[in-house]
Amino acid sequence: MPRIKAIARKEMIHLLRDRRTLVLIALMPFMQLITYGYAINTDVKHLPTAVYDQDRTSMSRRLTEAFEQSAYFDITDRPASFEAVRQAIDRGKVKAGLIIPPGFMRDLLAGRQAELQLIIDGTDSNPANTAMNTSQAIVTQYMLRQGLLRTDGEPPVVFKPRLWYNPDLKSPFFMVPGLVGLLLQLLIPMITATAIVREKERGNIEQLLVTPVKPWEIILGKLIPYVGVGLLIALTIIASANLLFAVPIRGNPLTLFVLTMLFLTVCLGFGLYASTVAENQQQASQIIMFFAAPSILLSGFIFPRESMPWPIYGIGYFIPLTYYLKIVRGIILKGLGYDDLWGEILPLVAICALVLGLSIKRFHKRLE
Amino acid sequence: MSVPAIEVRELTRRFGRQTAVDRVSFRLDYGEIFGFLGPNGAGKSTTIRMLCGILAPSSGSATVAGHDVGKDPERIKLSIGYVSQKFSLYSDLTVQENLEFYGSVYLLEGERLRGRIEQVYALTGLGEYRTRLAGVLSGGWKQRLALANAILHEPRVLFLDEPTAGVDPLSRRALWELFYKLSASGVALLVTTHYMEEAERCNQLAFISGGRILRMGSPQELKSRLAGRLLEVECRPLLKASAAFERMVGLTGLTAYGTTLHLNVQDEREARTRIAEIARSEGIELTGVRTIEPSLEDVFAVIENEEEARGPHAAD
Numbered sequence: 066m067p068r069i070k071a072i073a074r075k076e077m078i079h080l081l082r083d084r085r086t087l088v089l090i091a092l093m094p095f096m097q098l099i100t101y102g103y104a105i106n107t108d109v110k111h112l113p114t115a116v117y118d119q120d121r122t123s124m125s126r127r128l129t130e131a132f133e134q135s136a137y138f139d140i141t142d143r144p145a146s147f148e149a150v151r152q153a154i155d156r157g158k159v160k161a162g163l164i165i166p167p168g169f170m171r172d173l174l175a176g177r178q179a180e181l182q183l184i185i186d187g188t189d190s191n192p193a194n195t196a197m198n199t200s201q202a203i204v205t206q207y208m209l210r211q212g213l214l215r216t217d218g219e220p221p222v223v224f225k226p227r228l229w230y231n232p233d234l235k236s237p238f239f240m241v242p243g244l245v246g247l248l249l250q251l252l253i254p255m256i257t258a259t260a261i262v263r264e265k266e267r268g269n270i271e272q273l274l275v276t277p278v279k280p281w282e283i284i285l286g287k288l289i290p291y292v293g294v295g296l297l298i299a300l301t302i303i304a305s306a307n308l309l310f311a312v313p314i315r316g317n318p319l320t321l322f323v324l325t326m327l328f329l330t331v332c333l334g335f336g337l338y339a340s341t342v343a344e345n346q347q348q349a350s351q352i353i354m355f356f357a358a359p360s361i362l363l364s365g366f367i368f369p370r371e372s373m374p375w376p377i378y379g380i381g382y383f384i385p386l387t388y389y390l391k392i393v394r395g396i397i398l399k400g401l402g403y404d405d406l407w408g409e410i411l412p413l414v415a416i417c418a419l420v421l422g423l424s425i426k427r428f429h430k431r432l433e
Numbered sequence: 434m435s436v437p438a439i440e441v442r443e444l445t446r447r448f449g450r451q452t453a454v455d456r457v458s459f460r461l462d463y464g465e466i467f468g469f470l471g472p473n474g475a476g477k478s479t480t481i482r483m484l485c486g487i488l489a490p491s492s493g494s495a496t497v498a499g500h501d502v503g504k505d506p507e508r509i510k511l512s513i514g515y516v517s518q519k520f521s522l523y524s525d526l527t528v529q530e531n532l533e534f535y536g537s538v539y540l541l542e543g544e545r546l547r548g549r550i551e552q553v554y555a556l557t558g559l560g561e562y563r564t565r566l567a568g569v570l571s572g573g574w575k576q577r578l579a580l581a582n583a584i585l586h587e588p589r590v591l592f593l594d595e596p597t598a599g600v601d602p603l604s605r606r607a608l609w610e611l612f613y614k615l616s617a618s619g620v621a622l623l624v625t626t627h628y629m630e631e632a633e634r635c636n637q638l639a640f641i642s643g644g645r646i647l648r649m650g651s652p653q654e655l656k657s658r659l660a661g662r663l664l665e666v667e668c669r670p671l672l673k674a675s676a677a678f679e680r681m682v683g684l685t686g687l688t689a690y691g692t693t694l695h696l697n698v699q700d701e702r703e704a705r706t707r708i709a710e711i712a713r714s715e716g717i718e719l720t721g722v723r724t725i726e727p728s729l730e731d732v733f734a735v736i737e738n739e740e741e742a743r744g745p746h747a748a749d
Contacts (some may be wrong), residue, residue, distance in 0.1 A: 067537055067540055067542065068537065068538055068540070070537070071533075071534055071537030071538055072534075072538075074534075075523065075526065075530070075534045078525070078526055078530060079523070079525055079526075082525045083525070267521060267523075267524070268517065268519050268521035269521050269522070269523060271517060271521055272515070272517060272521040272522070273538070274487050275485045275486075275487060275510060275513070275515040275592075276510060276535070276538045276539065277507060277510045277511050277538070277539065277540075278538055
C-alpha cells in the first residue's frame with residue numbers, strides 16, 4: 066500500500082508539472098461544451114413560417130402579428146390550404162406552419178374555446194425546441210393582451226403545437242450528457258498511455274524493476290491519479306449540463322457514478338494496452354486516435370445508430386462508448402436504473418474484463 | 434573465510450539459441466570493488482540483470498547478499514542498490530522528491546526517511562540542490578543523485594552499470610571517491626566500465642567477451658602476466674612500421690600510442706633482433722626500443738588479440 070501511494074503521489078507531481086496535459090484536460094471539456102452545447106443551442110430566430118389563416122379577422126391578424134413581432138417567426142408564406150402547409154414543410158420552404166381555424170374570432174368573443182394549431186418541423190431539434198417554447202409564450206401573451214379570460218379558468222385558446230418527424234426531440238439535452246462519455250474516451254486513454262510510455266522512454270521502468278515494487282503496484286499507482294482526473298471531467302460535464310443547460314438529472318447519481326467508474330476503467334485499460342504496444346509517446350497517441358474516431362462516429366454520439374446501414378450498425382456493438390452513451394443518457398434523461406440497463410452493463414463489463422486482462426498480461430510481458 | 438557478498442557459479446543465460454552469458458563464475462567479498470570490463474554486448478548487463486533478480490538464469494547458480502537469485506529474487510531486491518548506465522531518474526521531480534519517492538519504494542517513512550535523506554546529502558553533497566529539478570542537474574550530479582537513490586535503503590551490495598559514462602573527468606573522480614567511501618564502509622560494489630583508469634581502481638577485474646570471463650584477477654596480477662614482454666618502439670613512418678611489424682614472428686599484440694608502437698612479444702631478446710632486421714630491410718627509421726611496464730590498456734589489447742587469433746568461436 067505505501068508503495069502504491071508513493072507511485073500515485075509521484076504520478077500526481079508529473080501530471081501537475083506537465084503543463085501541456087493540464088491545459089488539455091482543462092480546455093477540452095470547456096470547448097466540447099461550447100461546441101455541443103451552446104453553439105448548437107443558440108436561440109434560432111427568424112424561423113420561416115407559413116400561416117394558413119382561415120378566419121381572416123382582426124383578431125387572427127393580430128395573432129399573426131404577435132408571432133411575427135416575436136422575431137422568432139418570419140411569416141414567409143400564406144398558403145390557401147392545409148395540404149399546401151404540409152407541402153411547404155415537406156419541401157423545407159418553411160420550418161413551421163400556423164393554422165388558424167375558421168370562426169376563431171367569433172368563438173373567442175362568444176366565450177367558446179378556439180383551437181389553434183402549430184406544426185413544427187422537428188428534424189433539426191434545436192430550432193424546433195425553441196419554436197415550441199416560444200410559441201407557447203406568444204399565445205399566452207396574446208390572450209392576456211386581448212383580455213381573453215374565462216371564468217372557469219380554462220384557456221380560451223386551445224393551443225396545440227405539434228412536432229413532425231422527430232417527436233421525442235433530440236436536443237442539447239441529448240448531446241450534453243453524452244459528452245461525459247466522449248471526453249472520457251478521448252482524454253483518459255491518451256494521458257494514461259503517454260504517462261506510462263514516457264516512463265518507459267526515459268528508462269525509469271528499468272530502475273523501478275530492481276526495486277521491490279511489484280508490477281501490479283506500478284500499474285495501480287500510475288492509474289489512480291487518472292481515475293481522479295476522469296471523475297473530475299465527468300463531474301464538470303454533469304454539473305455544467307445541470308447548471309448551464311438545465312438538464313435535469315432524473316436518475317440515481319450513485320448508479321451514474323458506479324457505471325461511470327466502469328466505463329472509466331475500460332478507458333484506463335485501453336490506455337494501458339496502447340502503452341504496451343507503442344514504443345514512444347507519439348505512437349501511443351496515434352493508436353488512441355485510430356480508435357477514438359470510429360468510436361465517436363459509430364457509437365451514436367452524433368448520428369443515431371438506427372439510421373446506419375447494418376454492417377456499420379454492427380460495429381457499434383464492439384465500441385464501449387455505444388453502451389456508455391445509452392447508460393449516461395438513460396440515467397440522466399430518462400431516470401433509468403440498473404434494472405433497465407443490464408443490456409448495456411453486461412457487454413461493458415465483458416469489454417472491461419477483456420481489455421484489462423489483455424493489457425495487464427501484455428504489461429507484465431513487456432517488463433520481462 | 435567470510436560469507437561472500439556475491440558468489441557466482443557457472444551462471445548461464447541463453448536467449449533462444451544465443452548464449453548471452455556462458456558459465457560465468459566469480460566471487461566478491463564485502464568491502465571490495467569488482468570491475469567488469471568488456472565490449473558492448475559482451476554479457477555484462479545480462480549478468481547484472483540476473484544478479485539483481487530481474488532475469489532468471491538458464492543454468493548455474495548465484496547468491497547475492499546470501500540470497501539465491503533463482504529462488505529468492507524478491508529478497509535480493511531489498512538488499513541491493515542499482516545505478517544504470519543511462520540517467521533514469523524522474524527529471525520533472527526535484528532532487529528531494531526523487532529521494533522521497535525511492536525511499537518510500539523501499540518502505541522508508543517519516544523520521545527514518547528524512548534521516549536517511551540527510552545522511553546521503555551529507556555523503557554526496559547533493560543537499561544544496563535539494564529543490565532543483567533533477568532534469569536540470571549536470572551529468573555528474575545526476576549520477577550522484579542516482580547513486581544517492583540507490584543507497585537510501587542501505588544496501589550491502591551495489592551494482593553500478595557504467596555509472597560514469599558521459600561524465601566529465603572531475604565528476605568522475607568525485608564519484609569514485611564515493612565508491613571508495615562506500616566500499617570502506619563494507620559495501621560490495623560491482624562496476625562495469627570502459628575507462629582503464631577506473632579499472633585500475635578496482636580490487637578485482639574480470640574481462641568478459643562473448644559471454645565468457647576471459648581473464649580475472651587484480652590489476653596487478655593481470656599486468657604481471659605481461660612483465661618483460663612489452664616493448665615500446667619509437668620509429669618513423671609509423672603507419673608503414675606498424676604494417677611491417679604486424680607480420681613479425683613471435684608477436685602477440687601491437688598497438689599504436691601516439692608516436693610510438695607497443696609490441697607484445699613472446700621473447701624479448703628475439704624480438705629486439707627481429708625488429709632491427711625488419712627496420713633495416715623496410716627502410717624504417719628506428720630511434721628507440723625500450724622494455725616498459727605494461728598498463729591495463731596493454732593487458733586488454735593482448736587479451737583481445739589472443740581472442741581474435743583463437744578464431745570466430747570466441748565471438749559468438
